[in-house]
Amino acid sequence: MSQQNHDKLFSEMMKGIKPMSQDKHHHRKSPKSKVVMEEKQQRQMADTYFSDEYQPAMPDSGPTRYLREGADPFELKKLRRGDYPPELMxxxxxxRAQEARFEIIALIEACRKQHIDCACIMHGIGGGVLKQQVPAWLAQHPDVIAYHQAPLEWGGDGSLLVLVDIGQSEEGWHRR
Incomplete structure (x- = not known):
């Protein structure tokens, strides 16, 4: 049989048949929730900013304190005196250490989003991992201007007041 005969035969067989409508639906992947995306971003930031091996040069005597290079030393003094009341705790x-890293990233991001320049981190009085690691982690974060052991009213030896660089707002630059 020739091709023409095949086409003719096929046309005759299909006479009176209606074409089927398309019934396939292409489902798109549902977008990830904002919470899931923020958690993923915080994990990436924690891995980027914080190293457990890095130990900044800390003063051997006196309270735990840090001042970012190039920052105004008077800011550290104001933290020590309690001139900055913490708005977030x-x-x-x-x-655990890994959970604490994520929480610290979330705290700093919350400070930046809400334009809060002072927060308090309570790590505990004992000689545990967090008391030693939290100051080292904070010193590595680019948005931390300074931190100082908190006054007694905010936790004393077991807490740090953290001064965060909140960046540019409508009024201009803050604490650079």
């Missing part, structure tokens, strides 16, 4: 009691 983070209690790390009971946290």
């Amino acid at each position: 983070l209690d790390l009691h009971g946290y």
